[in-house]
Amino acid sequence: MNSEKLSLRLERVASYIPKGSVLADIGSDHAYLPCYCILNGIASSAIAGEVVEGPFQSAKKQVKQNGLEERISVRKGNGLEVIEPGEVDCITIAGMGGPLIASILEEGKEKLADVKKLILQPNIGAISIREWLIENGWELKEEEILEEDGKVYEILAAEQGNPNKPYLNLDRDLLMGPFLIKDQNAPFRKKWQAEVTQWKNILNQLQGAGDNEKTSERKQEITKKIQLVEEVLD
Structure with a gap:
């Protein structure tokens, strides 16, 4: 360059x-x-x-x-x-x-x-x-x-x-990008599939970390993100 x-x-x-x-x-x-x-x-x-x-x-x-x-x-x-x-x-x-x-x-x-x-x-x-x-x-x-x-x-x-x-959907569009969601090109799908995989790994780790308030909030936050992304990718 x-x-x-x-x-x-x-x-x-x-x-x-x-x-x-x-x-x-x-x-x-x-x-x-x-x-x-x-x-x-x-x-x-x-x-x-x-x-x-x-x-x-x-x-x-x-x-x-x-x-x-x-x-x-x-x-x-x-x-x-x-x-x-x-x-x-x-x-x-x-x-x-x-x-x-x-x-x-x-x-x-x-x-x-x-x-x-x-x-x-x-x-x-x-x-x-x-x-x-x-x-x-x-x-x-x-x-x-x-x-x-x-x-x-x-x-x-x-x-x-x-x-x-x-x-249009503030939580989803802030996270993933309103224009990028419409286009959904190959790099977009690659990025978010990798993010979902990583979040699911974190969720699995949190399952064994006890169930205090902080852990529970973290699990809810990650689960919501996974749902938002999977809805778009599907």
Whole structure:
């Protein structure tokens, strides 16, 4: 992977970025995504944000190698600390857990007033992002699930709007994704079949763990999730 040829996962993230965007890529690592977006005429300018020193230096090096110092600002900082209010209109956060992405958005939400689009790619825990979007007035517009190198990834694209609009069955749709449920492609079915298998294993382990209140609640929670998922897969 480099600035000219992204991984499939990042290529699909890039496909949701509106043409001409002023982009902030948070947790940019080597800055491959912002470099690709400038080189391919997707973004007009970009900020690559990175909190860790090693990837920050890698991002600076990558931007310099591509001669893009005038178009991409590489900044070191935690989450949305690297942008000012009104500075960008599109934000990408890719390759982290869903709860971490949600916490980054929550901690920097005063920076989002002028942002038109969020493109979020959690490795796990997409439910945390969907919950945050609903709570903060962002409407989920598109979702995608794909498999690359044996791993399954979800991509969520949101705009400010009616946050409840996509959800018909809230518990089920938050968990599995309202648009993904409609499509049910092979990676979707693979992911949820594996989740059900894992939950059933946990239930079996809990059967022998005594029956206190905490264990009982956990069993009910897992059983409900299994039922929700199996209804969709069937």
